Amino acid sequence: MTTPTQxxxxxxxxxxxxAAxxxxxxxxxxxxxxxxxxxxxxxxxxKLPQTGKVGAEVTAEEAKDLARICALNALAAVDALVGLDNVKGVVKVVGFVASAPGFGGQPGVVNGASDLxxxxxxxxxxHARSAVGVAELPIGAPVEVELIVEVA
Structure with a gap:
């Protein structure tokens, strides 16, 4: 059986x-x-590769790629705490998308994390998931993702 690290x-x-x-x-x-x-x-x-609101300065496709990076960063935090190969499964993903007025494509953006x-x-x-549009995120980030995983 292939491990998550593999x-x-x-x-x-x-x-x-x-990240600190x-x-x-x-x-x-x-x-x-x-x-x-x-x-x-x-x-x-x-560093943030891009800043701004999705649907304005950042395209939905760019934001989807950024959500993937967020998920990798979250997996790094899990790995540092318990080891990635001890994860039995992903329980929930919450994605926050800094959204320009009228942008409603948050689920497609957070798919970047879910697909990874x-x-x-x-x-x-x-996993279960929430994809939420917000007015602002810290330091101008277009996307933020958090995870809940189950471990052995």
């Missing part, structure tokens, strides 16, 4: 370094058999 390698992906918290929180916390991540923005090497999780975990990556 699937990441097959996809040509590596987990990034866990920007406030009074920790990147991930376990409670019982669940791990909850803090919201993860699409940092790449400590399906690729990494297979059937165990199926």
């Amino acid at each position: 699937r990441l390698a097959e996809l040509g992906l590596e987990l990034p370094t866990v 918290p920007a406030g009074s929180y920790i990147p991930a916390k376990a409670s019982g058999s669940l791990v909850f991540t803090a919201g993860q923005v699409p940092f790449v090497d400590g 999780l399906a690729a990494v975990f297979g059937d165990s990556g199926a």
